[in-house]
Amino acid sequence: MTPAADEAERFARLRLARTDRVGPVAYSQLMQRYGTAREALDALPDLARRGGGGHALPDEDVVQAELDAGEAAGARLLLLGDPDYPPQLAALDPPPPLLWTRGDTALLNRDNLAVVGARIASAGGQRIARGLAAGLGQAGFVVVSGLARGIDGAAHEGALPTGTVAVLGGGVDDIYPAEHAALYESLVDQGCIVSESPMGAKAQARDFPRRNRIISGLAKGVIVVEAELRSGSLITARLAGEQGRDVFAVPGSPLDPRSKGPNELLRQGAILCEGVDDVLNAFNGLRTLLEPDAPAWEPGPIDADLDLIERLAALLSPVAAPRDELARAAGASIGDANAALLELTLAGRAVLLPGGMVAAA
Numbered sequence: 001m002t003p004a005a006d007e008a009e010r011f012a013r014l015r016l017a018r019t020d021r022v023g024p025v026a027y028s029q030l031m032q033r034y035g036t037a038r039e040a041l042d043a044l045p046d047l048a049r050r051g052g053g054g055h056a057l058p059d060e061d062v063v064q065a066e067l068d069a070g071e072a073a074g075a076r077l078l079l080l081g082d083p084d085y086p087p088q089l090a091a092l093d094p095p096p097p098l099l100w101t102r103g104d105t106a107l108l109n110r111d112n113l114a115v116v117g118a119r120i121a122s123a124g125g126q127r128i129a130r131g132l133a134a135g136l137g138q139a140g141f142v143v144v145s146g147l148a149r150g151i152d153g154a155a156h157e158g159a160l161p162t163g164t165v166a167v168l169g170g171g172v173d174d175i176y177p178a179e180h181a182a183l184y185e186s187l188v189d190q191g192c193i194v195s196e197s198p199m200g201a202k203a204q205a206r207d208f209p210r211r212n213r214i215i216s217g218l219a220k221g222v223i224v225v226e227a228e229l230r231s232g233s234l235i236t237a238r239l240a241g242e243q244g245r246d247v248f249a250v251p252g253s254p255l256d257p258r259s260k261g262p263n264e265l266l267r268q269g270a271i272l273c274e275g276v277d278d279v280l281n282a283f284n285g286l287r288t289l290l291e292p293d294a295p296a297w298e299p300g301p302i303d304a305d306l307d308l309i310e311r312l313a314a315l316l317s318p319v320a321a322p323r324d325e326l327a328r329a330a331g332a333s334i335g336d337a338n339a340a341l342l343e344l345t346l347a348g349r350a351v352l353l354p355g356g357m358v359a360a361a
């Protein structure tokens with residue numbers, strides 16, 4: 001995606017990204033179809049009407065208030081297409097349309113590795129995370145984590161002297177948890193704070209999967225130190241695998257439930273990590289970074305066929321299906337199906353998901 005031509009286009013891109021039902025997938029497809037956010041915004045109401053629903057754009061005053069809040073906080077807005085937008089993140093399918101940042105944005109464009117794990121971590125696990133992060137920093141890596149209690153906080157502390165990035169679920173001005181206020185300020189001064197959420201937004205449960213996707217998307221690999229089997233850290237590891245990133249796991253005692261997550265990852269083929277040398281050996285070998293295996297987006301006509309829209313709507317279910325399979329079942333080309341699915345999404349009748357998947361809304 002090319003950089004915004006002027007401030008009016010930057011404003012329009014932020015407004016498009018904050019529009020209801022326009023997630024990262026729809027945003028990317030709209031920008032590919034129309035070329036500019038201004039043209040996409042002009043087309044949205046009619047696209048939603050054709051899809052069988054209504055649509056309202058966010059008020060311009062709300063968008064301007066977000067920009068004003070970012071300026072007041074000393075935050076910087078990175079839009080997809082900006083020269084400083086992280087290339088690792090831009091390679092995702094789809095990439096986040098924007099990032100708010102505080103601190104040293106240049107850290108996002110260095111070699112990053114994520115260190116994640118349990119919030120209720122053992123003292124030993126925190127010591128391992130802190131030591132790993134310090135060693136990775138000395139080896140030239142920037143450590144990415146999520147500023148959570150436990151392993152995340154320890155990883156940030158270990159990497160502060162060499163560079164660390166915290167990805168938040170709320171806005172970049174939302175200090176969560178509150179006990180990490182001092183660590184947050186240190187990250188603003190010595191590292192970088194990143195969020196996809198609007199300025200002033202408070203972190204909610206639904207925000208953390210998006211945050212985890214950015215953590216893994218910024219990194220060349222993800223190291224899981226401690227995690228139970230049902231945890232956000234394993235979600236981050238799964239996302240890393242889907243994104244073609246390496247997954248590392250620190251083994252632990254089978255008597256500790258916090259070791260079950262890393263031990264399970266090892267059974268599934270994760271790279272054993274007992275220290276920094278294991279990470280360096282993995283990257284010094286013949287490993288390659290793979291792109292996600294998802295069907296490529298093919299632009300369709302500006303206006304989708306109304307009959308095709310309804311055929312595809314009838315094929316959707318709450319269980320996500322690949323868009324190429326939906327196109328085949330509807331007897332349509334990928335391009336025509338993509339155009340129709342986009343209009344169904346803007347009408348609130350479908351949800352475009354990463355990896356080329358689509359579900360009923």
